[in-house]
Amino acid sequence: MPPDAPTPPPAPASWRIALPHSTAAVPIARALVRTALADIEAPADSDTAELLTAELVANAVEHTDGSGPIELVVELMAAGCQVEVHDHDPDPPGDLSRPGPGSETDPWQEHGRGLLLIRTLSSACGHRTTERGKAVWFTLPSIPEQPGPSPRS
Template sequence: MPPDVPPQPFWRIALPHSTAAVPIARALVRTALAELEAPADSDTAELLTAELVANAVEHTDGSGPIELVVELLASGCQVEVHDHDPEPPGDLSGLLPESTPDPWQEHGRGLLLIRALSSACGHRPTEHGKAVWFTLPSGPPPPGPAAR
């Protein structure tokens, strides 16, 4: 990185591999965004972070750590959840799912939420598994039809 470009502020925190990680991650994202003075919507960041952490806890075997990374970007923020499983998550491409989630089921809508509410999302391999991420733009989300 050139010397005249300051590094972007970020938080990196290890989480327990248990359901207790979800509320911890929500609180950490709220605190990180406040401390970094991130202009992104904290409520949306908390919700999407909870989805990523819950997926990491549910879909990995617990033999490796889960890590939360929150980074302030010029255009908003990026949140990543790292786990040790190299298998990619479900569809984050933005394509429609093969079937609509059953409204009575407890699971099946997390990745849809992430795709719908983030400005970008995806996953990438890491040295020890993968990182699943989303970005949020600066400012609150635009008002939807219900807010008018």
Template sequence: MHEPSSPASWRIALPHTTAAVPVARALVRTALTDIESTADTDTAELLTAELVANAVEHTAGQDPIELVIELLPTGCQVEVHDSNPQPPGDLTDPGPHGEPDPWQEHGRGLLLIRTLSSSCGHRTTASGKAVWFTLPARPPHRH
């Protein structure tokens, strides 16, 4: 049972497939425009793509992945829900192995999220986990 979405939030189920990644990017851009968020849509797209790709890659089964986009007074928050209760590496600390090699193909997603978001984390849900990040509102452009 989900609480009803406010006009300033979107909640979308995505298929458990890599095809969900470009769909999620487009949805975040559309949603942030729709809810009139002033957060950086390019950064939101990039980080959402990382979260959705991680959810597809690290979650077994075919349960849908849920994307939640919410307008905050200070920017926006994006959550990706999946059915795997295991935490996603460590979003807040690189851990004992240090930062990933920037030239490696994998392992940079969480670093990107930690670096580019104003805050990020994960929480256990009734059906698995939610991984989230927040982005601040951009100051208005001066001409």
């Protein structure tokens, strides 16, 4: 490929992993997302992906009874990435819609900021029912490639 040719987008890739129903799931999930984004040089923001993944996994651990598995699904695409956390509880999570006037989360509350972070930092988020419960997801867009110094011949 010529040195000035644009870099082709990464090929779509996905990972699915079962996680323990404990707080140990959070660092495992963060590490998987970090590794997945680094391994294929995905153009999504790794720090934000890790943070939002940790929030989704922590919510699944905290708000389900442990009788079913938690699964993490990471899908990397040219347009960014999507992360889903599956659990066995069909009840929807808290409000993932964009907050309206008068529905602000109190920043001093101990709980409730995770969904605010997901709503605020993701390009899209939501949940859907599955055969075994629900999946809560978010997407992050690609980060435009920053121009850097030209390679020397």
